[in-house]
Amino acid sequence: MSLYVQKYGGTSVGSIERIEAVADKVAAFRAKGHDMVVVLSAMSGETNRLIELAYQIQERPDPREMDVLVSTGEQVTIALLSMALKKRGYDACSYTGGQVKILTDNAHTKARIQQIDVERMRRDLDAGRVVVVAGFQGVDGDGNITTLGRGGSDTTGVALAAALDAAECQIYTDVDGVYTTDPRVVDSARRLDRITFEEMLEMASLGSKVLQIRAVEFAGKYKVPLRVLSTFEEGEGTLISLDEEDNEMEQPVVSGIAFNRDEAKLTIRGVPDNPGVACRILAPIGAENIEVDVIVQNISAVDGTTDFTFTVHRNDLNKAREVLQRVADELGAREVVSDDKIAKVSIVGVGMRSHANVASRMFSALGEDNINIQMITTSEIKISVIIDERYLELAVRALHSEFELSEPRKVQQGQ
Amino acid sequence: MSLYVQKYGGTSVGSIERIEAVADKVAAFRAKGHDMVVVLSAMSGETNRLIELAYQIQERPDPREMDVLVSTGEQVTIALLSMALKKRGYDACSYTGGQVKILTDNAHTKARIQQIDVERMRRDLDAGRVVVVAGFQGVDGDGNITTLGRGGSDTTGVALAAALDAAECQIYTDVDGVYTTDPRVVDSARRLDRITFEEMLEMASLGSKVLQIRAVEFAGKYKVPLRVLSTFEEGEGTLISLDEEDNEMEQPVVSGIAFNRDEAKLTIRGVPDNPGVACRILAPIGAENIEVDVIVQNISAVDGTTDFTFTVHRNDLNKAREVLQRVADELGAREVVSDDKIAKVSIVGVGMRSHANVASRMFSALGEDNINIQMITTSEIKISVIIDERYLELAVRALHSEFELSEPRKVQQGQ
Numbered sequence: 079m080s081l082y083v084q085k086y087g088g089t090s091v092g093s094i095e096r097i098e099a100v101a102d103k104v105a106a107f108r109a110k111g112h113d114m115v116v117v118l119s120a121m122s123g124e125t126n127r128l129i130e131l132a133y134q135i136q137e138r139p140d141p142r143e144m145d146v147l148v149s150t151g152e153q154v155t156i157a158l159l160s161m162a163l164k165k166r167g168y169d170a171c172s173y174t175g176g177q178v179k180i181l182t183d184n185a186h187t188k189a190r191i192q193q194i195d196v197e198r199m200r201r202d203l204d205a206g207r208v209v210v211v212a213g214f215q216g217v218d219g220d221g222n223i224t225t226l227g228r229g230g231s232d233t234t235g236v237a238l239a240a241a242l243d244a245a246e247c248q249i250y251t252d253v254d255g256v257y258t259t260d261p262r263v264v265d266s267a268r269r270l271d272r273i274t275f276e277e278m279l280e281m282a283s284l285g286s287k288v289l290q291i292r293a294v295e296f297a298g299k300y301k302v303p304l305r306v307l308s309t310f311e312e313g314e315g316t317l318i319s320l321d322e323e324d325n326e327m328e329q330p331v332v333s334g335i336a337f338n339r340d341e342a343k344l345t346i347r348g349v350p351d352n353p354g355v356a357c358r359i360l361a362p363i364g365a366e367n368i369e370v371d372v373i374v375q376n377i378s379a380v381d382g383t384t385d386f387t388f389t390v391h392r393n394d395l396n397k398a399r400e401v402l403q404r405v406a407d408e409l410g411a412r413e414v415v416s417d418d419k420i421a422k423v424s425i426v427g428v429g430m431r432s433h434a435n436v437a438s439r440m441f442s443a444l445g446e447d448n449i450n451i452q453m454i455t456t457s458e459i460k461i462s463v464i465i466d467e468r469y470l471e472l473a474v475r476a477l478h479s480e481f482e483l484s485e486p487r488k489v490q491q492g493q
Numbered sequence: 494m495s496l497y498v499q500k501y502g503g504t505s506v507g508s509i510e511r512i513e514a515v516a517d518k519v520a521a522f523r524a525k526g527h528d529m530v531v532v533l534s535a536m537s538g539e540t541n542r543l544i545e546l547a548y549q550i551q552e553r554p555d556p557r558e559m560d561v562l563v564s565t566g567e568q569v570t571i572a573l574l575s576m577a578l579k580k581r582g583y584d585a586c587s588y589t590g591g592q593v594k595i596l597t598d599n600a601h602t603k604a605r606i607q608q609i610d611v612e613r614m615r616r617d618l619d620a621g622r623v624v625v626v627a628g629f630q631g632v633d634g635d636g637n638i639t640t641l642g643r644g645g646s647d648t649t650g651v652a653l654a655a656a657l658d659a660a661e662c663q664i665y666t667d668v669d670g671v672y673t674t675d676p677r678v679v680d681s682a683r684r685l686d687r688i689t690f691e692e693m694l695e696m697a698s699l700g701s702k703v704l705q706i707r708a709v710e711f712a713g714k715y716k717v718p719l720r721v722l723s724t725f726e727e728g729e730g731t732l733i734s735l736d737e738e739d740n741e742m743e744q745p746v747v748s749g750i751a752f753n754r755d756e757a758k759l760t761i762r763g764v765p766d767n768p769g770v771a772c773r774i775l776a777p778i779g780a781e782n783i784e785v786d787v788i789v790q791n792i793s794a795v796d797g798t799t800d801f802t803f804t805v806h807r808n809d810l811n812k813a814r815e816v817l818q819r820v821a822d823e824l825g826a827r828e829v830v831s832d833d834k835i836a837k838v839s840i841v842g843v844g845m846r847s848h849a850n851v852a853s854r855m856f857s858a859l860g861e862d863n864i865n866i867q868m869i870t871t872s873e874i875k876i877s878v879i880i881d882e883r884y885l886e887l888a889v890r891a892l893h894s895e896f897e898l899s900e901p902r903k904v905q906q907g908q
Contacts, residue, residue, distance in 0.1 A: 094549040128569065132576060134509040139576045146587050147572035150565035154543065157562035161547060161554045172561050176591070177636055221592055 080245035081113040085235030087251050088122035090309035091155045101162035108168050113203045117213040117235040120151025141186035145225045152212035160210050170208040175215035182216035182224045189224035194241040229290035236293045240300035247304050254308035255316035256288055258483035259335035263474050266484035274321040277333045280426040280460045321428050331429035332481040335474050339421050342395040348412025351384040362401050368394040372455045392418050421470040424462040437461050443480035449473050495660035496528040500650030502666050503537035505724035506570045516577035523583050528618045532628040532650040535566025556601035560640045567627035575625050585623040590630035597631035597639045604639035609656040644705035651708045655715035662719050669723035670731035673898035674750035678889050681899035689736040692748045695841040695875045736843050746844035747896040750889050754836050757810040763827025766799040777816050783809045787870045807833050836885040839877035852876050858895035864888050
């Protein structure tokens with residue numbers, strides 16, 4: 079008998095029929111004697127409908143009132159699920175974020191959870207009730223309704239699991255787990271049984287959008303085992319948990335291949351290579367709220383100048399180019415060039431830490447297919463390369479094959 | 494500079510355009526320097542949409558969860574109106590019933606207000622903010638969301654006006670006031686400038702459904718001047734206030750003519766006229782939760798039996814007849830007869846108290862048109878007659894004319 083927190087997303091509760099199906103799932107767990115806390119999103123489309131109403135009034139609606147408005151979406155689904163559970167003979171009780179005291183800061187529309195008062199939930203659980211909580215919302219210290227921003231229901235689930243010391247936080251969604259890479263690119267992409275928090279963070283931020291990144295960070299911080307499963311299909315999903323490389327033989331070198339086409343590359347050529355030049359180039363970019371991802375500075379040329387290259391989100395390319403041109407004029411640089419036909423491909427895996435030559439295996443696999451690497455960046459558990467976007471699928475398939483990700487996991491010795 | 498509480502119903506906030514129009518109205522009051530508290534219903538149709546969702550799950554949904562569900566309707570409109578006010582440059586802040594601490598008992602779906610904490614509203618008003626409150630809802634002592642039942646937003650308005658000692662509670666609706674009678678029956682029916690709480694209660698309960706009866710009771714109890722006005726037309730509406738017969742010359746004898754066709758008549762004939770017979774007849778009816786309205790007992794006949802007649806709601810007629818037949822058998826009564834082709838017509842006015850012969854004027858006016866009176870019942874400020882429903886319109890017109898209700902109010906001496 080364990081305590082489970084289950085979170086169901088908008089498509090999982092998108093109609094009365096689907097809410098009834100969720101009630102069946104929850105009831106089955108409860109019938110086994112488990113204590114159940116269920117976190118729900120709004121019915122799919124409802125949050126957008128509400129936001130649309132607000133936009134009819136004003137282009138930038140007041141954030142406090144926006145939270146009052148959109149938080150109604152989850153309040154509808156928690157009431158309906160509780161009714162459906164009661165119909166099945168299971169006692170249940172619904173709570174808004176404010177009622178269950180999910181205390182947040184007052185950053186409306188993107189608030190962060192500070193504290194959760196579990197007393198009332200414990201009392202309900204002890205009385206055998208299923209506790210049904212509105213995701214995505216909380217209340218600030220002054221009693222104002224707040225929301226956690228898009229995807230915040232995942233964070234609510236993890237936070238409740240942490241506060242209640244749950245055995246597992248199960249995120250039910252419309253995919254059945256985390257894959258080695260996008261199955262639309264690689265037919266033989268395989269669902270991972272397990273992945274570490276760190277790997278998931280690298281995968282998520284790189285485009286395998288299964289879970290909200292803040293939820294994963296939160297789960298990692300509080301060591302809440304997180305499982306991603308499908309609402310619509312049976313299966314064990316993917317368990318996201320602590321790094322257990324030391325005690326598990328099956329740890330692979332690389333867990334997955336992430337990629338995206340969202341970036342563009344900017345290069346400033348022939349910059350006089352003085353101390354502090356990187357800062358003088360990047361500070362004006364940051365001042366415009368443009369996020370920079372990969373950064374590479376060439377070694378100085380004979381003439382004492384250098385080239386400086388970085389990537390930004392494609393949507394920011396024009397603005398970044400303008401800023402960079404201004405900087406180039408100030409610094410007396412030769413020219414600014416840009417390229418938005420690039421892609422980023424990354425291999426991710428905690429196993430890299432203890433296995434040598436992972437990078438060279440990656441580069442040689444790409445080289446065998448004549449894929450030119452434009453930029454490289456590495457972290458402890460990730461290696462990313464920037465390539466011409468035409469070669470993206472080819473690169474992902476080559477790497478998926480090189481690191482044998484289609485095979486069930488087995489020990490892979492570093493060479 | 495006064496404090497006004499304004500309540501806008503579902504049709505008044507039924508679309509974004511209408512919410513913008515309400516914002517204009519509120520802003521105009523605020524611009525004059527008045528302190529404003531606005532109470533809103535859900536957008537018209539929304540509460541029914543939500544109830545329909547619940548009914549898809551269960552025929553009798555859990556009442557606590559029903560309140561969690563339907564209370565979202567008003568939460569949407571308060572957020573939208575606050576945004577619309579801010580767009581116009583007026584600071585505003587929305588509150589759910591729970592946030593503004595409208596404390597109720599825990600009778601879900603029909604809760605009663607027990608207490609209101611005005612501190613937060615006072616702070617907002619002092620800071621120049623328009624306070625926008627969700628009608629129809631509150632919170633019980635355990636923090637559960639409650640609702641006050643259909644039309645409960647009127648009650649919220651009056652309760653807030655009482656708690657804040659407002660100058661007036663203004664109920665904006667789709668009619669422009671209270672009329673002497675239904676204008677669909679009498680062309681010359683006239684809007685009343687003023688009416689007393691007691692008269693309004695008699696008018697409302699008799700079918701002139703402008704205001705929720707509980708709201709009027711509440712307003713009378715706490716002496717909150719109540720004004721009914723149209724959201725869509727200019728005008729002063731009708732002010733419902735204390736009886737000022739003593740100090741106002743313009744007090745008429747009769748203020749209005751109410752009527753309904755909702756009742757049916759039952760007669761038990763030839764009942765042995767023993768002490769306690771009325772109770773033996775009516776107790777079994779009450780036990781079936783059937784409400785009885787007009788009751789008449791004939792004087793005993795020579796044979797020591799009597800006839801006993803009463804009216805019930807037409808929907809209850811069949812059940813009441815069954816019960817009454819059983820009673821008749823037990824008591825050895827001669828027969829039970831019933832008639833659902835009846836109507837009730839009432840004249841209402843606090844002026845009756847001090848003017849004699851109002852009843853005889855009523856009866857003679859009906860007699861002149863050959864309308865037979867089947868039953869009569871009177872209260873201090875009301876006289877009702879039961880007649881054949883075919884004569885309803887004729888009777889209403891005759892009485893409207895007899896008491897000169899089409900004329901602007903003037904002193905009418907009792908004869």
